[in-house]
Amino acid sequence: MQTMAFTAPGSRRERFGELLEQHHRIVFKVAGSYARLATDRADLAQEIRAQLWRAFPGYDESRSFPTWMYRIALNVAISHLRDAERRDRHSLPLDESAHEAALVGGIDEPDERVRALEDFMARLDPLNRALLLLVLEERSYREIAEILGLSETNVATRISRLKQRIRNDTSFKG
Amino acid sequence: MDTTMEFDDMKAAWQTLDRRLEQQHALNLQLFRDSRADKARSGLRPLFWGQIAQIIFGVLMILLGVSTWSSQREVVGLFFSGIIVHVYGVLAIMFAGITLGMIQRLDYAAPVLTIQKQLARLRGFYIRSGMIIGLSWWLFWIPFVASLFAWLAGVDFYANMGAAIGWCIASGVVGLLGTWAFHRWAQRSGRTRLREAMDSNMTGSSLRKAQSILDEIRRFEEE
Numbered sequence: 440m441q442t443m444a445f446t447a448p449g450s451r452r453e454r455f456g457e458l459l460e461q462h463h464r465i466v467f468k469v470a471g472s473y474a475r476l477a478t479d480r481a482d483l484a485q486e487i488r489a490q491l492w493r494a495f496p497g498y499d500e501s502r503s504f505p506t507w508m509y510r511i512a513l514n515v516a517i518s519h520l521r522d523a524e525r526r527d528r529h530s531l532p533l534d535e536s537a538h539e540a541a542l543v544g545g546i547d548e549p550d551e552r553v554r555a556l557e558d559f560m561a562r563l564d565p566l567n568r569a570l571l572l573l574v575l576e577e578r579s580y581r582e583i584a585e586i587l588g589l590s591e592t593n594v595a596t597r598i599s600r601l602k603q604r605i606r607n608d609t610s611f612k613g
Numbered sequence: 614m615d616t617t618m619e620f621d622d623m624k625a626a627w628q629t630l631d632r633r634l635e636q637q638h639a640l641n642l643q644l645f646r647d648s649r650a651d652k653a654r655s656g657l658r659p660l661f662w663g664q665i666a667q668i669i670f671g672v673l674m675i676l677l678g679v680s681t682w683s684s685q686r687e688v689v690g691l692f693f694s695g696i697i698v699h700v701y702g703v704l705a706i707m708f709a710g711i712t713l714g715m716i717q718r719l720d721y722a723a724p725v726l727t728i729q730k731q732l733a734r735l736r737g738f739y740i741r742s743g744m745i746i747g748l749s750w751w752l753f754w755i756p757f758v759a760s761l762f763a764w765l766a767g768v769d770f771y772a773n774m775g776a777a778i779g780w781c782i783a784s785g786v787v788g789l790l791g792t793w794a795f796h797r798w799a800q801r802s803g804r805t806r807l808r809e810a811m812d813s814n815m816t817g818s819s820l821r822k823a824q825s826i827l828d829e830i831r832r833f834e835e836e
Contacts, residue, residue, distance in 0.1 A: 464631070464634070464635065467634040467635070468631065468634060471630065471634045490721050493721075494720070494721050494722050497720070497722060498722070507722055510721070510722050510723065510724060510725060510728075511721045511722055513725050514721045514723075514725055514728045514729065515721065517725065517729055518729075518732060521826065550626065550629050552618065552622050552623070552625060552626035552629070553626045553629050553630055553633075555618055555622075555623075555626065556618075556623050556626040556627060556630065557630075559618075559623075564829055564833070565729075565829075566725070566726070566729070566829070566830065566833040567833065569725055575623065575624060575627040585724070586724065586725060587724055587725045587726055588723075588724025588725060588726040588727050589726065589834075602620045605618055605619070605620055605623055606617060606618070606619065606620075609617075609618035609623070610616060610617050610618055
Protein backbone atom coordinates (compact mmCIF):
# COMPACT_ATOMS: atom_id res chain seq x y z
CA MET A 440 0.00 0.00 0.00
CA GLN A 441 1.32 3.41 -0.95
CA THR A 442 0.38 5.83 1.77
CA MET A 443 0.74 9.60 1.71
CA ALA A 444 4.46 10.26 2.18
CA PHE A 445 5.40 13.84 2.98
CA THR A 446 8.77 15.03 4.12
CA ALA A 447 7.53 18.07 6.01
CA PRO A 448 4.40 18.29 8.15
CA GLY A 449 3.60 21.59 6.38
CA SER A 450 3.34 19.94 2.96
CA ARG A 451 1.01 17.29 4.33
CA ARG A 452 -1.20 19.96 5.83
CA GLU A 453 -1.24 21.85 2.53
CA ARG A 454 -2.10 18.75 0.51
CA PHE A 455 -4.82 17.85 2.98
CA GLY A 456 -6.23 21.38 2.81
CA GLU A 457 -6.31 21.22 -1.00
CA LEU A 458 -8.06 17.86 -1.11
CA LEU A 459 -10.51 18.86 1.61
CA GLU A 460 -11.39 22.09 -0.17
CA GLN A 461 -11.83 20.20 -3.42
CA HIS A 462 -14.27 17.75 -1.82
CA HIS A 463 -15.63 19.91 0.99
CA ARG A 464 -19.21 19.23 -0.08
CA ILE A 465 -18.90 15.64 1.15
CA VAL A 466 -18.35 16.87 4.71
CA PHE A 467 -21.34 19.21 4.55
CA LYS A 468 -23.64 16.69 2.95
CA VAL A 469 -22.82 13.97 5.45
CA ALA A 470 -23.07 16.39 8.39
CA GLY A 471 -26.32 17.79 6.96
CA SER A 472 -27.78 14.29 6.66
CA TYR A 473 -26.94 13.19 10.18
CA ALA A 474 -27.50 16.38 12.20
CA ARG A 475 -30.47 18.63 11.75
CA LEU A 476 -29.63 21.46 14.12
CA ALA A 477 -27.13 24.03 12.88
CA THR A 478 -24.90 23.85 15.96
CA ASP A 479 -24.90 20.07 15.96
CA ARG A 480 -24.14 20.08 12.25
CA ALA A 481 -21.16 22.39 12.74
CA ASP A 482 -19.87 20.14 15.55
CA LEU A 483 -20.25 17.07 13.40
CA ALA A 484 -18.54 18.71 10.40
CA GLN A 485 -15.65 19.66 12.66
CA GLU A 486 -15.46 16.14 14.08
CA ILE A 487 -15.37 14.70 10.55
CA ARG A 488 -12.57 17.07 9.51
CA ALA A 489 -10.59 16.17 12.63
CA GLN A 490 -10.93 12.45 11.95
CA LEU A 491 -10.01 12.94 8.29
CA TRP A 492 -6.87 14.79 9.34
CA ARG A 493 -5.93 12.09 11.84
CA ALA A 494 -6.45 9.35 9.27
CA PHE A 495 -4.74 11.24 6.44
CA PRO A 496 -1.22 9.79 6.95
CA GLY A 497 -2.71 6.35 6.23
CA TYR A 498 -4.49 7.42 3.04
CA ASP A 499 -3.46 5.31 0.06
CA GLU A 500 -3.06 7.78 -2.79
CA SER A 501 -3.61 5.14 -5.43
CA ARG A 502 -7.23 4.94 -4.29
CA SER A 503 -10.11 7.36 -4.68
CA PHE A 504 -10.03 10.23 -2.21
CA PRO A 505 -13.84 10.75 -2.16
CA THR A 506 -14.38 7.03 -1.36
CA TRP A 507 -11.89 7.25 1.51
CA MET A 508 -13.52 10.49 2.65
CA TYR A 509 -17.06 9.06 2.55
CA ARG A 510 -16.02 6.08 4.66
CA ILE A 511 -14.55 8.24 7.37
CA ALA A 512 -17.28 10.88 7.24
CA LEU A 513 -20.05 8.28 7.44
CA ASN A 514 -18.36 6.34 10.23
CA VAL A 515 -17.94 9.51 12.28
CA ALA A 516 -21.51 10.66 11.50
CA ILE A 517 -23.08 7.33 12.49
CA SER A 518 -21.18 7.28 15.79
CA HIS A 519 -22.11 10.94 16.35
CA LEU A 520 -25.78 10.20 15.72
CA ARG A 521 -25.76 7.32 18.19
CA ASP A 522 -24.05 9.42 20.83
CA ALA A 523 -26.52 12.26 20.20
CA GLU A 524 -29.45 9.85 20.58
CA ARG A 525 -28.10 8.80 23.96
CA ARG A 526 -27.47 12.40 25.05
CA ASP A 527 -30.78 13.79 23.85
CA ARG A 528 -33.04 10.97 24.94
CA HIS A 529 -35.16 13.34 27.00
CA SER A 530 -35.00 16.49 24.91
CA LEU A 531 -37.43 17.38 22.14
CA PRO A 532 -35.96 17.85 18.68
CA LEU A 533 -36.26 21.36 17.34
CA ASP A 534 -36.70 21.81 13.63
CA GLU A 535 -34.52 24.75 12.78
CA SER A 536 -34.44 24.36 9.02
CA ALA A 537 -36.96 27.11 8.23
CA HIS A 538 -35.43 29.38 10.84
CA GLU A 539 -31.94 28.82 9.43
CA ALA A 540 -33.12 29.65 5.93
CA ALA A 541 -34.25 33.03 7.19
CA LEU A 542 -30.98 33.52 9.08
CA VAL A 543 -28.63 32.94 6.18
CA GLY A 544 -30.80 34.98 3.84
CA GLY A 545 -31.34 34.51 0.16
CA ILE A 546 -31.59 30.77 0.54
CA ASP A 547 -34.33 28.98 -1.34
CA GLU A 548 -37.88 29.28 -0.16
CA PRO A 549 -38.99 26.44 2.10
CA ASP A 550 -39.55 23.51 -0.21
CA GLU A 551 -42.07 20.80 0.66
CA ARG A 552 -39.99 18.23 -1.14
CA VAL A 553 -36.92 19.16 0.89
CA ARG A 554 -38.95 18.81 4.07
CA ALA A 555 -40.24 15.42 2.90
CA LEU A 556 -36.67 14.34 2.11
CA GLU A 557 -35.43 15.46 5.53
CA ASP A 558 -38.30 13.69 7.28
CA PHE A 559 -37.70 10.51 5.33
CA MET A 560 -33.98 10.61 6.11
CA ALA A 561 -34.68 11.17 9.80
CA ARG A 562 -36.87 8.05 9.86
CA LEU A 563 -34.15 5.85 8.33
CA ASP A 564 -31.71 3.94 10.50
CA PRO A 565 -28.10 5.25 10.26
CA LEU A 566 -26.95 2.59 7.78
CA ASN A 567 -29.85 3.02 5.35
CA ARG A 568 -29.40 6.77 5.65
CA ALA A 569 -25.80 6.33 4.49
CA LEU A 570 -27.04 4.27 1.56
CA LEU A 571 -29.63 6.89 0.55
CA LEU A 572 -27.05 9.68 0.74
CA LEU A 573 -24.67 7.79 -1.54
CA VAL A 574 -27.46 7.01 -4.01
CA LEU A 575 -28.57 10.65 -4.09
CA GLU A 576 -24.95 11.60 -4.68
CA GLU A 577 -25.04 9.31 -7.73
CA ARG A 578 -22.13 7.20 -6.57
CA SER A 579 -21.62 3.98 -8.53
CA TYR A 580 -22.74 0.63 -7.10
CA ARG A 581 -19.11 -0.40 -6.93
CA GLU A 582 -18.17 2.66 -4.91
CA ILE A 583 -21.17 2.32 -2.58
CA ALA A 584 -20.23 -1.32 -2.03
CA GLU A 585 -16.67 -0.31 -1.23
CA ILE A 586 -17.74 2.44 1.17
CA LEU A 587 -20.28 0.38 3.08
CA GLY A 588 -18.54 -2.99 2.95
CA LEU A 589 -21.26 -4.81 1.00
CA SER A 590 -21.32 -6.71 -2.28
CA GLU A 591 -22.47 -4.88 -5.44
CA THR A 592 -25.44 -7.25 -5.82
CA ASN A 593 -26.45 -6.50 -2.26
CA VAL A 594 -26.20 -2.78 -2.94
CA ALA A 595 -28.43 -3.09 -6.03
CA THR A 596 -31.10 -5.00 -4.08
CA ARG A 597 -31.07 -2.47 -1.26
CA ILE A 598 -31.33 0.49 -3.59
CA SER A 599 -34.34 -0.98 -5.32
CA ARG A 600 -35.99 -1.58 -1.89
CA LEU A 601 -35.14 1.94 -0.82
CA LYS A 602 -36.76 3.41 -3.94
CA GLN A 603 -39.87 1.34 -3.25
CA ARG A 604 -39.91 2.62 0.31
CA ILE A 605 -39.66 6.21 -0.93
CA ARG A 606 -42.74 5.67 -3.10
CA ASN A 607 -44.67 4.03 -0.25
CA ASP A 608 -43.65 6.20 2.69
CA THR A 609 -43.18 9.74 1.42
CA SER A 610 -45.44 12.40 0.02
CA PHE A 611 -45.40 16.20 -0.21
CA LYS A 612 -47.94 18.92 -0.71
CA GLY A 613 -47.85 19.45 -4.48
CA MET B 614 -53.10 17.89 -2.15
CA ASP B 615 -50.53 15.29 -1.14
CA THR B 616 -48.41 13.96 -4.00
CA THR B 617 -46.50 10.68 -3.80
CA MET B 618 -42.78 11.28 -3.81
CA GLU B 619 -40.76 9.54 -6.51
CA PHE B 620 -37.03 9.02 -6.43
CA ASP B 621 -36.55 11.82 -8.98
CA ASP B 622 -38.42 14.25 -6.66
CA MET B 623 -36.06 13.22 -3.91
CA LYS B 624 -33.05 13.89 -6.13
CA ALA B 625 -34.42 17.34 -6.97
CA ALA B 626 -34.93 18.01 -3.24
CA TRP B 627 -31.39 16.81 -2.57
CA GLN B 628 -30.03 19.32 -5.08
CA THR B 629 -31.96 22.13 -3.36
CA LEU B 630 -30.56 21.00 -0.03
CA ASP B 631 -27.11 20.88 -1.61
CA ARG B 632 -27.37 24.55 -2.66
CA ARG B 633 -28.53 25.46 0.83
CA LEU B 634 -25.62 23.62 2.43
CA GLU B 635 -23.18 25.26 0.01
CA GLN B 636 -24.41 28.72 1.06
CA GLN B 637 -24.02 27.77 4.71
CA HIS B 638 -20.57 26.42 3.94
CA ALA B 639 -19.50 29.82 2.59
CA LEU B 640 -20.68 31.40 5.84
CA ASN B 641 -18.94 28.82 7.99
CA LEU B 642 -15.66 28.71 6.07
CA GLN B 643 -14.05 31.46 8.10
CA LEU B 644 -14.94 29.65 11.32
CA PHE B 645 -13.28 26.50 10.00
CA ARG B 646 -10.12 28.35 8.97
CA ASP B 647 -9.84 29.84 12.42
CA SER B 648 -10.02 26.48 14.13
CA ARG B 649 -7.45 23.72 14.21
CA ALA B 650 -9.04 20.52 13.05
CA ASP B 651 -6.57 18.31 14.88
CA LYS B 652 -7.58 19.85 18.20
CA ALA B 653 -11.22 18.89 17.91
CA ARG B 654 -12.62 16.58 20.54
CA SER B 655 -12.49 12.88 20.09
CA GLY B 656 -15.29 10.82 21.58
CA LEU B 657 -12.92 8.00 22.47
CA ARG B 658 -10.34 10.11 24.31
CA PRO B 659 -11.99 9.85 27.77
CA LEU B 660 -12.26 6.10 27.26
CA PHE B 661 -8.55 5.95 26.37
CA TRP B 662 -7.46 7.84 29.50
CA GLY B 663 -9.89 5.84 31.61
CA GLN B 664 -8.11 2.67 30.52
CA ILE B 665 -4.71 4.17 31.31
CA ALA B 666 -6.01 4.98 34.80
CA GLN B 667 -7.30 1.40 35.12
CA ILE B 668 -3.85 0.03 34.17
CA ILE B 669 -2.19 2.18 36.86
CA PHE B 670 -4.82 0.98 39.35
CA GLY B 671 -4.13 -2.63 38.26
CA VAL B 672 -0.38 -2.21 38.77
CA LEU B 673 -0.98 -0.89 42.30
CA MET B 674 -3.20 -3.91 43.00
CA ILE B 675 -0.51 -6.29 41.74
CA LEU B 676 2.12 -4.59 43.93
CA LEU B 677 -0.18 -4.90 46.95
CA GLY B 678 -1.08 -8.51 46.13
CA VAL B 679 2.53 -9.61 45.53
CA SER B 680 3.70 -7.86 48.66
CA THR B 681 1.02 -9.70 50.69
CA TRP B 682 1.35 -13.24 49.34
CA SER B 683 5.15 -13.14 49.29
CA SER B 684 5.41 -12.00 52.91
CA GLN B 685 2.49 -13.97 54.38
CA ARG B 686 3.13 -17.51 53.12
CA GLU B 687 2.46 -18.99 56.56
CA VAL B 688 -0.91 -17.29 57.09
CA VAL B 689 -3.22 -19.09 54.66
CA GLY B 690 -5.99 -16.44 54.65
CA LEU B 691 -3.60 -13.59 53.95
CA PHE B 692 -1.64 -15.61 51.41
CA PHE B 693 -4.80 -16.29 49.36
CA SER B 694 -5.99 -12.70 49.83
CA GLY B 695 -2.73 -11.55 48.26
CA ILE B 696 -3.25 -14.00 45.37
CA ILE B 697 -6.82 -12.71 44.84
CA VAL B 698 -5.69 -9.07 44.86
CA HIS B 699 -2.89 -10.00 42.46
CA VAL B 700 -5.32 -11.74 40.08
CA TYR B 701 -7.72 -8.78 40.31
CA GLY B 702 -4.89 -6.42 39.30
CA VAL B 703 -3.95 -8.67 36.37
CA LEU B 704 -7.59 -8.77 35.23
CA ALA B 705 -7.93 -4.98 35.51
CA ILE B 706 -4.79 -4.53 33.36
CA MET B 707 -5.86 -7.22 30.93
CA PHE B 708 -9.32 -5.73 30.37
CA ALA B 709 -7.87 -2.24 29.98
CA GLY B 710 -5.20 -3.56 27.59
CA ILE B 711 -7.78 -5.34 25.44
CA THR B 712 -9.93 -2.18 25.36
CA LEU B 713 -6.92 -0.07 24.39
CA GLY B 714 -5.99 -2.58 21.70
CA MET B 715 -9.53 -2.38 20.32
CA ILE B 716 -9.35 1.44 20.31
CA GLN B 717 -5.97 1.37 18.52
CA ARG B 718 -7.24 -1.05 15.88
CA LEU B 719 -10.15 1.24 14.96
CA ASP B 720 -9.51 2.53 11.48
CA TYR B 721 -12.15 5.02 10.49
CA ALA B 722 -11.17 4.57 6.85
CA ALA B 723 -12.45 0.97 6.95
CA PRO B 724 -15.85 0.16 5.39
CA VAL B 725 -18.79 1.53 7.38
CA LEU B 726 -20.20 -1.85 8.42
CA THR B 727 -16.79 -3.10 9.58
CA ILE B 728 -16.04 -0.10 11.74
CA GLN B 729 -19.53 0.15 13.19
CA LYS B 730 -19.35 -3.50 14.23
CA GLN B 731 -15.93 -2.90 15.82
CA LEU B 732 -17.30 0.09 17.73
CA ALA B 733 -20.30 -1.86 19.02
CA ARG B 734 -18.04 -4.73 20.12
CA LEU B 735 -15.68 -2.31 21.83
CA ARG B 736 -18.58 -0.77 23.69
CA GLY B 737 -19.96 -4.17 24.71
CA PHE B 738 -16.56 -5.40 25.93
CA TYR B 739 -15.88 -2.19 27.82
CA ILE B 740 -19.20 -2.33 29.63
CA ARG B 741 -19.00 -6.04 30.48
CA SER B 742 -15.44 -5.80 31.76
CA GLY B 743 -16.39 -2.67 33.73
CA MET B 744 -19.21 -4.59 35.39
CA ILE B 745 -16.86 -7.46 36.32
CA ILE B 746 -14.29 -5.06 37.76
CA GLY B 747 -16.91 -2.95 39.56
CA LEU B 748 -19.44 -5.45 40.89
CA SER B 749 -16.74 -7.78 42.22
CA TRP B 750 -16.12 -5.18 44.95
CA TRP B 751 -19.12 -6.62 46.84
CA LEU B 752 -16.72 -9.45 47.82
CA PHE B 753 -13.33 -8.21 46.69
CA TRP B 754 -13.16 -5.58 49.41
CA ILE B 755 -12.48 -8.36 51.96
CA PRO B 756 -9.17 -9.68 50.53
CA PHE B 757 -8.31 -6.10 49.53
CA VAL B 758 -8.70 -4.76 53.08
CA ALA B 759 -6.92 -7.83 54.48
CA SER B 760 -3.97 -7.27 52.12
CA LEU B 761 -3.93 -3.54 52.83
CA PHE B 762 -3.83 -4.09 56.63
CA ALA B 763 -1.14 -6.73 56.26
CA TRP B 764 0.95 -4.40 54.11
CA LEU B 765 0.41 -1.27 56.22
CA ALA B 766 0.67 -2.69 59.72
CA GLY B 767 1.36 -6.42 59.41
CA VAL B 768 -2.06 -7.09 60.96
CA ASP B 769 -4.05 -10.27 60.27
CA PHE B 770 -7.48 -8.88 59.38
CA TYR B 771 -9.16 -12.31 59.49
CA ALA B 772 -7.83 -13.13 62.97
CA ASN B 773 -9.13 -9.78 64.25
CA MET B 774 -12.52 -10.14 62.60
CA GLY B 775 -13.10 -13.67 63.88
CA ALA B 776 -16.53 -15.10 63.03
CA ALA B 777 -17.69 -11.73 61.67
CA ILE B 778 -15.80 -12.47 58.45
CA GLY B 779 -18.45 -15.08 57.62
CA TRP B 780 -21.10 -12.36 57.85
CA CYS B 781 -19.01 -10.10 55.62
CA ILE B 782 -18.81 -12.79 52.95
CA ALA B 783 -22.52 -13.61 53.30
CA SER B 784 -23.53 -9.95 53.02
CA GLY B 785 -21.27 -9.58 49.96
CA VAL B 786 -22.93 -12.56 48.26
CA VAL B 787 -26.39 -11.25 49.21
CA GLY B 788 -25.46 -7.77 47.94
CA LEU B 789 -24.19 -9.14 44.65
CA LEU B 790 -27.23 -11.33 44.10
CA GLY B 791 -29.53 -8.55 45.34
CA THR B 792 -28.06 -6.03 42.88
CA TRP B 793 -28.57 -8.46 40.04
CA ALA B 794 -32.13 -9.38 41.12
CA PHE B 795 -33.14 -5.75 41.74
CA HIS B 796 -31.84 -4.75 38.32
CA ARG B 797 -33.80 -7.52 36.62
CA TRP B 798 -36.93 -6.63 38.56
CA ALA B 799 -36.63 -2.93 37.65
CA GLN B 800 -36.17 -3.88 33.99
CA ARG B 801 -39.21 -6.15 33.91
CA SER B 802 -41.64 -4.27 36.12
CA GLY B 803 -41.97 -1.26 33.81
CA ARG B 804 -40.75 1.26 36.39
CA THR B 805 -39.21 3.56 33.82
CA ARG B 806 -37.62 6.17 36.10
CA LEU B 807 -36.21 3.60 38.50
CA ARG B 808 -34.92 1.53 35.61
CA GLU B 809 -33.27 4.53 33.97
CA ALA B 810 -31.62 5.58 37.23
CA MET B 811 -30.27 2.06 37.74
CA ASP B 812 -29.22 1.77 34.12
CA SER B 813 -27.20 4.92 34.29
CA ASN B 814 -25.49 3.58 37.41
CA MET B 815 -24.89 0.08 36.17
CA THR B 816 -24.50 0.80 32.43
CA GLY B 817 -27.20 -1.75 31.67
CA SER B 818 -28.78 0.55 29.10
CA SER B 819 -25.43 1.09 27.42
CA LEU B 820 -24.98 -2.64 27.14
CA ARG B 821 -28.44 -3.00 25.61
CA LYS B 822 -27.62 -0.11 23.28
CA ALA B 823 -24.40 -1.80 22.13
CA GLN B 824 -26.35 -4.99 21.53
CA SER B 825 -29.09 -3.15 19.67
CA ILE B 826 -26.47 -1.54 17.39
CA LEU B 827 -25.04 -4.98 16.58
CA ASP B 828 -28.59 -6.26 15.94
CA GLU B 829 -29.29 -3.28 13.70
CA ILE B 830 -26.14 -3.98 11.65
CA ARG B 831 -27.08 -7.66 11.42
CA ARG B 832 -30.60 -6.77 10.22
CA PHE B 833 -29.13 -4.36 7.67
CA GLU B 834 -26.81 -7.10 6.36
CA GLU B 835 -29.61 -9.65 6.19
CA GLU B 836 -32.23 -7.35 4.63
